[in-house]
Amino acid sequence: MASLDPEFDKDGPVLDTDGVRLTVDGAIATVTLTNPDKRNAQSPALWRALAEAGRVLPGSVRVVVLRGEGKSFSAGLDRQMFTPEGLPGEPNFIDLARSSDAELDAAIAGFQEAFTWWRRNDIVSIAAVQGHAIGAGFQLALACDLRVVADDVQFAMRETSLGLVPDLTGTHPLVSLVGYARALEICVTGRFVLAEEAVASGLANISVPREELDGTVRDLASALLAADRNAVIETKTLLRGAQERTYEEQRAAERAAQARRLRDLAGSGD
Known part of the structure; x- marks a missing residue:
C-alpha cells in the first residue's frame, strides 16, 4: 500500500513550495500543508501552490490525499492579510x-x-482533517470528495465575523452535505462543528481517534483503488450531476454510462 507520509516517497516531492508539498507514490498522491508553526494558515502564495499541484498531478494518480502537518489541518487565512x-x-x-x-x-x-480541482472526475480526493479547520481551512476540506476526521476536529466558518462571506467554493458543497438551514446557521454563527456532529450531519464520512487518522485514510484509499478506474469515473460523474438533473434525466444518464461500460468491457474481452 502506498504511504501517506512524504518521507517514504523514494523519488522525492513533485512540488514543494509556499507551504505545500505534493508527493506521488503509484496511484496515490499526497498533498501536505507544511506550515504547522502557523497552524497551516493560508495565503495567496499557498493557493497558487495548491492550484499548481492540481496542474502537475500525473495522469496515473487515482486517489489524492490532502493533509496538514501538526496539530491543525488549517486554521484559515493568514491574519496578516x-x-x-x-x-x-x-x-x-x-x-x-x-x-x-x-x-x-x-x-x-x-x-x-486552489479549491476546484479536487472534484475532478478522474480522481477521488480525501481530506484527512485534525484539529482546527476554520474558514479557508474548512472550505479546503469541503473541496474534497471525502472527509476522514480525527476526534479532535473543529470545523468553523468565521468569515461573517470579519464582515466577509465564504468565497473559496465552500458554500455549494456545504449546502449539498447538510442542507440550507444548517449551512446558514453554521456560517452565520461561526460556531464550531465537532467530530460527532460532523459525521451525523454528513460533513464527514467517519471520525477516528487522532492516532488512527492516517491508517484509516490508507485503508480508505486502498478500498478506492480496488475498484475499476473507469467504473469509478463514470459513477462519480453520475453522482456529481444528480442534483442538477431531473429523475428522468438521471435515468437516461445512468443508461448511457452503463452502455459505455458494457461496450468497454465487451471490447476488452475480445
Whole structure:
C-alpha cells in the first residue's frame, strides 16, 4: 500500500513550495500543508501552490490525499492579510477592495482555483482533517470528495465575523452535505462543528481517534483503488450531476454510462 507520509516517497516531492508539498507514490498522491508553526494558515502564495499541484498531478494518480502537518489541518487565512502591511509581495485586502470590479473578480477567481480541482472526475480526493479547520481551512476540506476526521476536529466558518462571506467554493458543497438551514446557521454563527456532529450531519464520512487518522485514510484509499478506474469515473460523474438533473434525466444518464461500460468491457474481452 502506498504511504501517506512524504518521507517514504523514494523519488522525492513533485512540488514543494509556499507551504505545500505534493508527493506521488503509484496511484496515490499526497498533498501536505507544511506550515504547522502557523497552524497551516493560508495565503495567496499557498493557493497558487495548491492550484499548481492540481496542474502537475500525473495522469496515473487515482486517489489524492490532502493533509496538514501538526496539530491543525488549517486554521484559515493568514491574519496578516488583514493588516495594512499585508504579506510580502501580496496585495492586502484593502488593495483588493480598491481595485476595479473586473480586477477584484479575477483575483478572487484566481484564489478559487486552489479549491476546484479536487472534484475532478478522474480522481477521488480525501481530506484527512485534525484539529482546527476554520474558514479557508474548512472550505479546503469541503473541496474534497471525502472527509476522514480525527476526534479532535473543529470545523468553523468565521468569515461573517470579519464582515466577509465564504468565497473559496465552500458554500455549494456545504449546502449539498447538510442542507440550507444548517449551512446558514453554521456560517452565520461561526460556531464550531465537532467530530460527532460532523459525521451525523454528513460533513464527514467517519471520525477516528487522532492516532488512527492516517491508517484509516490508507485503508480508505486502498478500498478506492480496488475498484475499476473507469467504473469509478463514470459513477462519480453520475453522482456529481444528480442534483442538477431531473429523475428522468438521471435515468437516461445512468443508461448511457452503463452502455459505455458494457461496450468497454465487451471490447476488452475480445
